[in-house]
Amino acid sequence: MTTKLLDYSRLCLHTMTTKPWSLEEAVHAYEKAGIKGITVWRHHIEPYGAVGAARILGDSGLRVVSLCRGGFFPASSAEGRQRARDENRRIIDEAAALGAPLIVLVCGAVPGIPLADARQHILDGIASVLPHAQAASVKLSIEPLHPMYAADRSAVNTMEQANNMVAALSSPWLGVTVDVYHTWWDPMLKSEIGRAGKNIFSFHVCDWRTPTRDLLNDRGIMGEGCIDIRSIRGWVEQAGFHGFIEVEIFSDQFWAWDQSKLVERIQQAYLTSV
């Protein structure tokens, strides 16, 4: 049985969850709400540059949990694949400048590139940038995405695939991210979380709504959907992960709210439904 969360010491918000806020607004609001962790999306850094963003984050009491996102390795030409690797090296440098210990990889997919090829591009791409990550002391984490994103976002769609890639590359700098939204349906989820063990680098939560009105931007707040989040958290903790619990919600509906009310609602949901 999984214990109830009693405080916000493990709560982390993705800046994408409160997308309308600038990085500065998000940082101040999260701090004021007593949230301890932040995962920063790149387009929230852009207006400040990495150095400016690092200053804002460094001046706050927030822990930078990860940078979202690297990846997107598949491309139809060798030049395209090279560009993707170069871009990932730049993202690694950005993470180092920000003090982000981890980059989440949305591995990529391109309609028309056969999945088997895309999966090879991903494995080769990660292998090629891993030494740069290690040199920068930045970890990389493969996040399997829901199969409904297999056409254009990620050809890595199950924990088993992610675990296989981690096993193939065997580096302490490479691990996996478990996101309940992407993986809750998987009959092998529990066993693959157990197999991942100490390679679980991060844990994302939100919920699956019925009906889901949009493939991308209709995710639910924890508790308003059908995902058994507490059980999955139990498996992840049993596997040895006790880091931040990151709330990542893409939602046109919630982005239209007063974002302070959204944060409040998320904090309640964190206590009752995570």
Added chain:
Amino acid sequence: MTTKLLDYSRLCLHTMTTKPWSLEEAVHAYEKAGIKGITVWRHHIEPYGAVGAARILGDSGLRVVSLCRGGFFPASSAEGRQRARDENRRIIDEAAALGAPLIVLVCGAVPGIPLADARQHILDGIASVLPHAQAASVKLSIEPLHPMYAADRSAVNTMEQANNMVAALSSPWLGVTVDVYHTWWDPMLKSEIGRAGKNIFSFHVCDWRTPTRDLLNDRGIMGEGCIDIRSIRGWVEQAGFHGFIEVEIFSDQFWAWDQSKLVERIQQAYLTSV
């Protein structure tokens, strides 16, 4: 390598593909177009009753390939699960009356029922109606649905799960349906199709569009999406299946077309992209 299809002798249309047409309109139009097979959806039968629909189908030169759909076994109460089984026995009787040799099972899922429980309800439900199917000489086929339907349509989301259920119940009256839309993303698809072998009872095609604007009703005509249909057909044929190739497209866009034009377009796509 898979050969090109040269004629329509293996082409079957689902009445749902031309949803605006009544059964009579569909039967006449398919025949006129030289299509040989028809899979009938229950709501297209309703206005005629099973006997009336059987007469329409019997008077045509079309082969009835299957009846869509049985299943929906999970329910939160024992009474609900009993009602689902009774309903499936009625559907089996309906298939027998129609002369449909096969019922496709959309196995069911209910938001809030844990997936592990739903999967057990499904296995138990199928086991309980199998003797009735055998007595009626009607086969049942488990169709794994895309994981994006795991909340409310089917808790069976991979070929591996379907194969495991078929293995567990071990009856010549139970097999699997391979639908490229639901399974194309699966890294284990090729091996699980091989494993299914002679248990493949039917094969459905359409395509995955990018972007997909609706989870249910935005499927593509073969060739306009990213699914490598010809390769999957090759695997299915290598596994020993040489039956009808069924076109099942749910699409608000195409349902708004002149349905004769849609059938024409599907026939072209069948030759070039299946």
